[in-house]
Amino acid sequence: MSPTPESLRGRNPRKRIPALRNSAGRAPLPLVVTAGLVVALLLLPLAYLVIRVAGSGRALEILGESSTWRLVWNTVLLAAGVVLASVLVAVPLAWLVTRTDLPARRLWATAGALPLVIPSYVAAFCLLGFFGERGLLAEALGVERLPEVRGYWGSLIALTLATYPYVFLLTQTALRSLDPSLDEAARGLGSSSRRAFWRVTAPALRPAVGLGALLVALYTFSDFGVVSLMDYDTLTRSIYVQYRSLFDRAPAATLALLLVALTAVVLVLEYRARQRGRLYRTGPGTQRPQPVVALGRWTGPALGFCTVVVGLFLVLPAGVLGYWLARGIVNEREFTMPWGETLNSLGASGLAGAVAVLAALPIAVLALRHPSPSSRLLERLSYAGNALPGLVIALSLVFFAARYASPVYQTLALLVFAYVVRFFPQALAGVESALERVSPRYEEAARSLGRGPLQTFARVTVPLVRSGVLAGAALVFLSAMKELPATLLLRPIGFETLATEIWKLTQVGAYSQAAVPALVLIVASAPILYLISSAHRFESGQAG
Amino acid sequence: MKPLAGLAVVIVTAAAAAGCGGGTDHTITVYSGREEELVAPLFELFTDETGIEVEVRYGDSAELAATIAEEGENSPADVFWAQDPGSLGAVEDELDPLSDGILGMVPERFRDSDGRWIGTSGRSRVIVYNTEALSEDEVPDSVFELTDPAWKGRIGIAPTNASFQAFVTAMRLAEGDDATRQWLLDLQENDPKEYEKNTPVVEAAAAGEIDLGLVNHYYLYLVQEEQPAAPIANHFLEAGDPGALVSVAGVGVLESAGNASAAERFVEFLLSPEGQRFYVEEAEEAEYPLVEGIDGRPGLPPLDSLEGPSVDLTSFGAEHEATIELLRETGYLT
Numbered sequence: 001m002s003p004t005p006e007s008l009r010g011r012n013p014r015k016r017i018p019a020l021r022n023s024a025g026r027a028p029l030p031l032v033v034t035a036g037l038v039v040a041l042l043l044l045p046l047a048y049l050v051i052r053v054a055g056s057g058r059a060l061e062i063l064g065e066s067s068t069w070r071l072v073w074n075t076v077l078l079a080a081g082v083v084l085a086s087v088l089v090a091v092p093l094a095w096l097v098t099r100t101d102l103p104a105r106r107l108w109a110t111a112g113a114l115p116l117v118i119p120s121y122v123a124a125f126c127l128l129g130f131f132g133e134r135g136l137l138a139e140a141l142g143v144e145r146l147p148e149v150r151g152y153w154g155s156l157i158a159l160t161l162a163t164y165p166y167v168f169l170l171t172q173t174a175l176r177s178l179d180p181s182l183d184e185a186a187r188g189l190g191s192s193s194r195r196a197f198w199r200v201t202a203p204a205l206r207p208a209v210g211l212g213a214l215l216v217a218l219y220t221f222s223d224f225g226v227v228s229l230m231d232y233d234t235l236t237r238s239i240y241v242q243y244r245s246l247f248d249r250a251p252a253a254t255l256a257l258l259l260v261a262l263t264a265v266v267l268v269l270e271y272r273a274r275q276r277g278r279l280y281r282t283g284p285g286t287q288r289p290q291p292v293v294a295l296g297r298w299t300g301p302a303l304g305f306c307t308v309v310v311g312l313f314l315v316l317p318a319g320v321l322g323y324w325l326a327r328g329i330v331n332e333r334e335f336t337m338p339w340g341e342t343l344n345s346l347g348a349s350g351l352a353g354a355v356a357v358l359a360a361l362p363i364a365v366l367a368l369r370h371p372s373p374s375s376r377l378l379e380r381l382s383y384a385g386n387a388l389p390g391l392v393i394a395l396s397l398v399f400f401a402a403r404y405a406s407p408v409y410q411t412l413a414l415l416v417f418a419y420v421v422r423f424f425p426q427a428l429a430g431v432e433s434a435l436e437r438v439s440p441r442y443e444e445a446a447r448s449l450g451r452g453p454l455q456t457f458a459r460v461t462v463p464l465v466r467s468g469v470l471a472g473a474a475l476v477f478l479s480a481m482k483e484l485p486a487t488l489l490l491r492p493i494g495f496e497t498l499a500t501e502i503w504k505l506t507q508v509g510a511y512s513q514a515a516v517p518a519l520v521l522i523v524a525s526a527p528i529l530y531l532i533s534s535a536h537r538f539e540s541g542q543a544g
Numbered sequence: 545m546k547p548l549a550g551l552a553v554v555i556v557t558a559a560a561a562a563g564c565g566g567g568t569d570h571t572i573t574v575y576s577g578r579e580e581e582l583v584a585p586l587f588e589l590f591t592d593e594t595g596i597e598v599e600v601r602y603g604d605s606a607e608l609a610a611t612i613a614e615e616g617e618n619s620p621a622d623v624f625w626a627q628d629p630g631s632l633g634a635v636e637d638e639l640d641p642l643s644d645g646i647l648g649m650v651p652e653r654f655r656d657s658d659g660r661w662i663g664t665s666g667r668s669r670v671i672v673y674n675t676e677a678l679s680e681d682e683v684p685d686s687v688f689e690l691t692d693p694a695w696k697g698r699i700g701i702a703p704t705n706a707s708f709q710a711f712v713t714a715m716r717l718a719e720g721d722d723a724t725r726q727w728l729l730d731l732q733e734n735d736p737k738e739y740e741k742n743t744p745v746v747e748a749a750a751a752g753e754i755d756l757g758l759v760n761h762y763y764l765y766l767v768q769e770e771q772p773a774a775p776i777a778n779h780f781l782e783a784g785d786p787g788a789l790v791s792v793a794g795v796g797v798l799e800s801a802g803n804a805s806a807a808e809r810f811v812e813f814l815l816s817p818e819g820q821r822f823y824v825e826e827a828e829e830a831e832y833p834l835v836e837g838i839d840g841r842p843g844l845p846p847l848d849s850l851e852g853p854s855v856d857l858t859s860f861g862a863e864h865e866a867t868i869e870l871l872r873e874t875g876y877l878t
Contacts (some may be wrong), residue, residue, distance in 0.1 A: 067878050119557040127571035132753070228704065231738050233878045241704055241877055249613075331772060391607065395614050402615040410601075411621060489611055493573065493599040504602065508581045508828075509743040509766045 025369035028453045035362040039378050042421055045385045046260065048396030049253045056250030065288060072258060075234040077156055078227075079220040085160040088218045089208060089309055090167035096302050097176040100293045108306050109172070111528050115313040116165035116475075117525035119482035119499060121225025122518050124158040125506065126317035128229065129324075136323065149286035154230040161313045162226070163219050166426070166475065167212030170433055173471055174208035177437050180291055193293075200500075207436060210273035211429045214383075215264045215475075218425065221259050221387035224485070234370065235259050236389045251491075256392050263387040267380050271442070318522065321515040328512020338501050338517045342524055345481050345497040348412060353477035356427035357469050359420060364431040365461065369440060379428070386425045390485030393422055397490060415490045419480040426475035434468020474528050481525055498524075547848075571597040575612065577605025577626040578793055582829055586822055590813045596806050605631040606706060607718035612798070613637055622801035623810055625664070625793070630663040630704045630713075632794050633861015639796040640804065642811060649815045650834045654792050656730045657858040663792030663822050664814045666832035668787050668850050670778040671787070672764055673756040674749045683756060683779040687715075687787035691730035699736040700745040702875040707742060707760050707791070713860050713867045715786035718853030721870065728874040738876075743767065750774035759789065762829040769828055783851035790852045791860075792834065 053059045062375050063069055096102045097109040115123070131149035138146045149157065177248065186196040227237045235255050242252035295302050328335065356493045367379035385393060401409040408414045420427075442464060446456040462469070484499045491500070498517045505514035576583065580602045587598045597876050601608070612619050612635045619638070626632050632639070639660040647659050654663035673683050679697075684690055688698055702708050715724045730815045737754055739745045745757035746767045767841075768774060781788040785877040795814060813819050820833035823841075830841045840847055871877040 036746075057810050067872065071878055132751070135751075228740050229744075231740075237704075243610055244604075244704075244706065245864060248865070249610070313570050324693075328770075331770070332783075333769075395610055398611050399614040402618040411619075485607075488603045489607065504580050507579050508672055509747065509763070509770055510581065512770060 002418065019188050027366055027372075027375065028282040029368075031366055035366045035375075035378055037040045038363060039382050041417075042382050042385055042424055044400055044423065045388055045393045045396035048399050049260070049388075049392070051257050051399075052249050052253035053257060056248060058248065058250045059254045059257075062251050065259075068255070068258070069118055071233060071235045071255070072262070072357045073416060074232065075221060075259075075262065076150065077261075078159070078232065079217045080464045081152075081544070082119060082159045082220045083213045083216050085156060086164035086167050089160065089313075090164045090212065091171055091205070091209060092305065093309055094168050094171035094175055096306065098172055100295050100302065102185070102295060102299070102302055108310070111314055113165045113169055113529045114522065114526060115161050115317075115480050116169075116529070117522050118162065118314075118317055119225070119484065119502065119518075119521070120158060120162035120223055121229060121484070121506075122321075122482075122502060123317055124154070124226045124229040124526060125152065125159045125511070126320040127158050127161075129511075130316055136320065150230050151232050155226050155232045157312075157519060158226045158230065159220050159223060161317070162223075163216040166215040166429075167209060167221070169471060169475065170208040170212040170215075170429060171205060173174070173430075173433055173467060174205050174437070176206055177434070177467070183291075198206065203311070207274045208433050210270045211433055214270040215426060215429060218263060218383070218386045221262060222389050222422075224389050224391070235262075239389055239390060245393075252392070256388055258385055259387045259389075263384060264427060266387075267383055271376075271380070281433070286518060317335050321518050324511045325515040325519070326341070328515070329531045331512065333510070333512050335513060335516055338496075338498060338520055339363045341496045341498050341501045341517060342520055344495055345499070345521070346524065348415055348495075348497065349419070349477045349480035351412075351416045352423070352480040353473035353475075354428070354477040355416060356420045356424055357431060357473045360424065360431045360472060361462070361469070364428060364435050365457065366437050369443070371499075382428060383425045385421055386423075390422060391489075392485060393418060394486040397421070397486075410490060410492055412492055415487065415492070415495075415523060418486040418490050419476065419483060422486060423479045427472040428429040430468045430470075430472020430475055431465060432468070434465040434471070438464045470531075474531070477528060481521060499537070556638070570595060570806070571599060572622045572801075572803050572810060573599045573601070573620050574625055574810070575601050575602065575603070575608045575621040575625040577608050577624075577631060578632050582827060583625075585826060586814070586819060589818065590810060593813065593818070594806075594809060597811065598810070606634070609634045617800050618697070618801050618836050619798060621798055622803055622807040623795060623797055625795045625814075628710055629656075629661075629663075629792060629794060629857040630706055630710060630864045632796055633858070635796075636660050636861060638798055638800070640799045640801070643808065644796065646808065646811055647813065651836065653857065654834050655794070655857075656796075657856065661794045661796035662811065662815070662817075663794045663834050663857075666790050666834050666847060667707075667760045667762055667792070667831070668780060669707070669787050669789045669791075669852070670759060670761045670780055671756050671780055672746050672749050672759050672776055674752055674754070675775040675777050677752065677755040682776065682777060685782040686785045687758070688727065688783065688785075690849050691734060692729060692732065695755075696734045697737075698755040699731070699734060700739055700754035701731075701736045701747050701758070702741045702745050703871060704738075704740045705741040709864065709867050709871065710757065710791050710860055711758065711786060711789050712871065713863045714789040714853050714855050716867060716870065717855040717863065718784075718786050719861065721866075725870060725874060726824075728870065728876065731733065732875060740772070746776060750776045760791075762831050765828055765830050780850065781843055784853060785828045786853045788850060788852040789855075790832075790847070793831070850857075 093112050097105045097112065102108065114168065126147060128135065131146065180202070182200050183196050186200045187193060191199060222236060224236050224240050227234045228240070235258060239252045239255045243249070363379055363382055366375045397414060401414055442458050443460050446460045451459065482499050484503055487497055487499055498521045501517040502514050568634050582661060587600055591597055608624065609626065609631040609675060612621060624632065624635060639658040639683065642662055647655060650662055654666065655661065671683055714723065715727065737748065742759040742763040743766060745759050746763045748754045748765055749757050750771060764776060767776065772859060795811050797804060797811065801807045815835055817838060820835045820838045823831045823833050824838065832840045832847045868877060
């Protein structure tokens with residue numbers, strides 16, 4: 001598309017340039033409207049909860065009970081533990097696979113991210129099967145009983161497995177696109193390389209790590225599968241129990257609103273962390289590739305660390321699945337390859353990834369390029385529903401769609417929409433973390449050369465944040481692949497996915513048969529993770 | 545923005561394709577809380593016999609009940625087939641009474657007293673036990689014996705599961721709230737191990753994690769499919785004990801059903817000799833048929849001989865909330 005004379009007439013680009021970055025009041029109207037519409041749709045679950053709570057007088061009574069606050073405390077304790085464990089695992093791993101001469105870096109990078117595709121309830125099953133007091137480990141060691149890995153610590157391990165890859169992937173992106181000249185400058189000014197890391201690299205990573213930690217916390221808030229299998233009481237577990245107690249839906253809705261309140265607290269914390277680490281590359285010229293740190297005598301310990309992480313979080317669950325499969329073969333159970341389910345999963349999740357990043361772009365641009373209290377609020381609001389359990393999101397969409405949009409009810413379109421609502425922040429995180437490191441000067445240059453805002457967006461901004469867009473889409477894709485509660489209630493009838501197949505089989509205790517779709521889920525998702533790292537290489541190859 | 549337009553086309557097309565499903569005279573939509581792995585063959589038999597196509601949405605019984613409640617009048621479902629009377633009771637206002645002809649097929653104790661739903665198969669509460677740890681005569685005949693300190697740390701339960709909650713409701717109705725509260729508190733002293741649902745309890749008994757567990761009788765057979773050599777067996781409790789409750793999976797036709805006559809035919813089919821013999825001859829899980837004249841699977845004690853507490857399953861829906869409250873009060877649920 002080239003600009004038509006009409007579109008140029010009467011415009012003086014010069015007038016707008018200085019205004020571009022700092023005058024949020026003048027953010028283009030279409031951008032504001034689009035972003036507002038997206039956020040309004042994302043807030044549907046919240047509206048549903050308010051309707052449910054408002055219809056009942058029990059909310060205050062529930063807030064006054066001490067058991068409610070014990071649930072809040074349990075939930076916070078678990079989220080804090082999982083965030084801490086995820087950061088401690090993910091950041092060193094990300095640094096090793098991006099910045100050092102660690103042998104087989106690409107392999108470790110893919111294997112390190114793969115646990116993301118293991119549904120957390122499957123992870124919990126596998127951990128229980130292995131570490132259970134009479135599990136495979138006890139059998140292998142030949143001991144009668146092992147101490148239990150359930151409750152808080154069991155939940156912590158299983159959820160760390162399921163969530164640390166968020167931090168890992170975002171930190172990797174940040175490390176790759178960090179400008180090496182900053183680090184060099186610090187060292188040129190007399191800092192040791194260790195000091196340069198802590199004074200320059202670490203602060204520059206803070207936004208990405210913070211964003212990852214945010215996703216981890218929200219995921220932990222919303223998870224039901226792990227805490228229910230591990231028998232640890234959180235708000236989400238109680239919400240499920242309340243919904244299953246079948247009558248008054250107000251108690252569940254009240255607890256869900258408490259989760260939203262917790263989300264607000266986490267969002268404020270994350271926002272503060274992010275403000276302290278904003279870095280653009282402002283210098284002229286192109287970015288050079290990163291220097292590689294020689295590990296030397298640290299190679300051994302580094303490899304050991306990677307082995308422990310990948311061993312515990314990937315090989316162990318995959319191994320337990322393999323064991324179940326083998327047991328099923330010995331017992332002569334029947335197996336079928338879930339081809340149709342695989343295609344359905346890939347299709348629905350792919351659509352969800354694409355739609356989610358398209359919806360995230362306007363919000364990210366508005367929040368980062370036209371910062372103002374209102375654009376920031378809009379961006380933060382888009383996170384509001386992410387900590388809600390899948391069941392709550394599903395029922396809210398049942399409520400609205402069955403009443404006001406019956407043609408789309410129980411169609412693929414609504415299912416994809418549900419995925420986008422559930423996982424939107426992951427798309428936003430990908431796009432924002434990339435956009436944050438692209439200097440607005442590029443866009444300003446395009447504008448000063450006469451490009452309109454839309455064209456600048458499409459021709460300059462989007463290509464520059466390509467890796468982030470891909471990463472965001474991939475995160476949503478991978479999360480949607482394993483999504484269960486919303487899929488069960490909103491899918492078109494007869495639309496089987498790998499996740500519903502796993503559910504169907506574990507429901508009747510047929511673990512050996514469930515191992516097949518679980519392993520297919522891992523195998524089918526692996527190429528996507530590989531693609532993300534290839535995209536990075538492609539990009540830095542082009543830029544450098 | 546071409547990709548966006550392309551995507552929109554894809555979504556609209558997919559939506560249209562997916563929307564073309566039901567609606568004809570020869571299709572009914574069933575929300576099934578019963579597991580696909582167990583009941584899918586029954587749907588096929590029904591279609592073979594009647595030519596009526598069935599679209600099935602599988603899910604958790606309580607979640608499907610909540611879905612029906614949220615859908616209200618616009619529910620696409622014609623039939624709700626649930627695991628437990630509680631889920632059916634939760635949506636009883638949305639159910640149409642069944643015809644007398646259908647209701648007469650099943651003994652009164654296995655159906656709603658207002659005729660809005662009817663049991664399709666029966667299951668008994670039992671104690672599953674590890675045969676290496678216990679011999680059958682060591683296993684208690686009443687749940688009230690389980691509060692003996694001798695059982696400390698040896699019992700497994702699934703308090704978040706509907707079947708355990710139904711058992712507690714039965715105890716409340718038969719023995720009163722105070723006795724039930726006391727029993728729950730005493731049992732808590734014995735540190736029962738808590739699991740997500742029945743299957744993990746039976747697996748834990750098989751693994752020797754627990755010596756015995758409170759479950760429905762048919763999970764034993766599912767676990768034996770997966771682990772043929774597992775050292776586990778069921779023990780049926782003495783007549784009148786709340787732990788001997790016989791409950792049902794049941795079915796109802798929705799008021800909003802677009803195709804009520806086909807929906808009733810489906811219910812009739814489930815209660816026909818063919819639909820009932822399915823549990824005896826084909827199903828992995830060996831539930832009890834409920835229609836008189838069809839005996840349960842050989843090796844199971846006959847249904848007539850099982851006598852739980854004399855309670856009305858119809859009231860389970862309405863009593864459920866008080867049960868949940870009691871379980872919260874005694875620390876089983878939060």
